[in-house]
């Protein structure tokens with residue numbers, strides 16, 4: 001499509017507002033244009049001190065006529081009519097950005113269209129008209145240079161955050177775009193020095209570890225689901241949901257800074273969907289830790305209204321409740337232990353460290369296990385059929401499966417089983433006789449009432465509790481448990497405390513049948529990775545790591561003097 005001005009009726013419907021309000025907004029608009037032009041490689045040179053930025057892409061480029069039109073107001077090649085507004089598949093559509101940039105900065109564009117032979121370089125006036133025009137030799141694609149940003153608006157410059165903060169937002173922006181468009185390769189320069197690179201790949205699972213250094217690809221679970229059409233949910237065509245989730249026993253953050261939601265190629269603020277992610281992962285991490293997750297919804301364009309926010313950072317999404325449900329299901333699936341969803345390699349850093357620690361110091365190195373994609377592929381785990389084979393120290397259950405062995409801590413695995421059972425079915429049962437508690441503080445009485453346990457004053461500073469959570473009722477330590485519950489927390493906390501108290505203690509001997517029952521129940525939980533306090537439940541030792549550890553690849557022969 002060539003670039004033409006939008007009809008007035010369309011202009012009037014588009015969220016107006018100043019698009020270019022910061023240094024990073026320039027980068028955002030240029031990057032989005034490159035992506036719309038089908039680029040796969042972007043080189044961005046930032047000169048924040050000079051209020052200058054240059055971006056080169058290998059997209060389709062622009063011919064001379066388009067170069068003349070592109071910086072005029074409301075001129076776009078992406079939509080042309082009112083109806084197109086509901087079929088937007090590009091990131092841009094308002095035809096405003098280049099014009100706005102020309103108004104607040106010096107704009108120069110060099111471009112060679114893939115369908116033409118000559119490249120042109122044009123410098124624009126503040127009105128977006130060509131000022132100078134020179135033929136230029138360059139590879140197909142576009143190079144846009146924006147300099148002297150806000151030079152004529154000193155007050156604007158002063159009102160902006162510090163340059164380092166602006167750079168930070170450029171970096172965050174690039175991370176977001178890279179996650180949404182994983183096939184793009186990026187080279188970012190700052191003041192003529194390389195700053196960071198991102199290599200293009202197939203999915204966001206391979207992008208995230210490139211900037212979250214402590215996260216490995218194998219610590220992430222990736223799920224891509226097609227959601228079939230659901231006409232009653234106003235979903236006429238199928239949609240796709242992608243989820244990259246940090247496995248809770250391997251990654252977490254001390255801030256909720258990596259809970260991201262994207263819709264059709266752009267990270268957006270969606271408090272409701274972010275809440276769904278957080279809730280879906282509640283009680284899988286230690287207290288004060290937050291998950292790493294990236295949700296990307298690919299929806300029919302008619303389901304989104306981008307005209308809520310000038311920077312398109314907020315949207316109107318149809319059938320939000322439906323999507324919340326889909327996301328919750330996807331998280332549940334991502335957390336399950338099964339062959340389809342388990343990451344290709346279950347080897348992780350902790351196991352490498354364990355193997356290292358168990359090696360005699362200075363002799364051999366276990367190196368590069370997690371960095372070698374080929375060997376990782378071999379560690380693909382078959383259909384999980386964990387068989388209990390032994391109990392060690394009356395604490396760990398040793399299980400074996402086709403490609404290795406797992407060590408499972410009996411108490412916390414059972415705690416997870418009971419916790420989920422209580423989540424699904426929290427029952428209070430009558431205590432006969434009631435349990436007598438003395439010297440309760442008023443807040444303890446209130447707390448027990450809040451948990452809806454039937455409690456009444458029985459005498460001077462004596463209370464009778466007539467109900468208890470079902471797993472506690474028959475226990476000898478039911479009184480202690482009630483006292484614990486009286487100390488505070490919501491229903492969830494009470495469920496965790498109840499699960500912890502009623503789970504099999506470490507130190508309890510188990511026979512093979514009992515162990516197998518526990519393992520089967522645990523495998524079927526919604527989140528088998530961590531206990532409700534966030535502790536990891538199992539340690540996997542895959543055959544491939546063991547074989548490396550025992551040097552099974554050595555050829556025993558003359559070369560070893562045998």
Ligand code: ADP
Pocket residue numbers: 003029033034037057059060061062070071075076077078091092093094095096097098099142
């Ligand atoms: P919009 O992206 O909303 O269409 P812009 O002002 O950002 O509006 O860009 C105007 C037009 O210029 C685009 O519609 C596109 O045709 C063209 N354009 C801008 N940047 C590039 C680029 N990097 N490669 C090819 N064409 C581009």
Ligand code: MG
Pocket residue numbers: 029032033091092093095097098
């Ligand atoms: Mg644009």
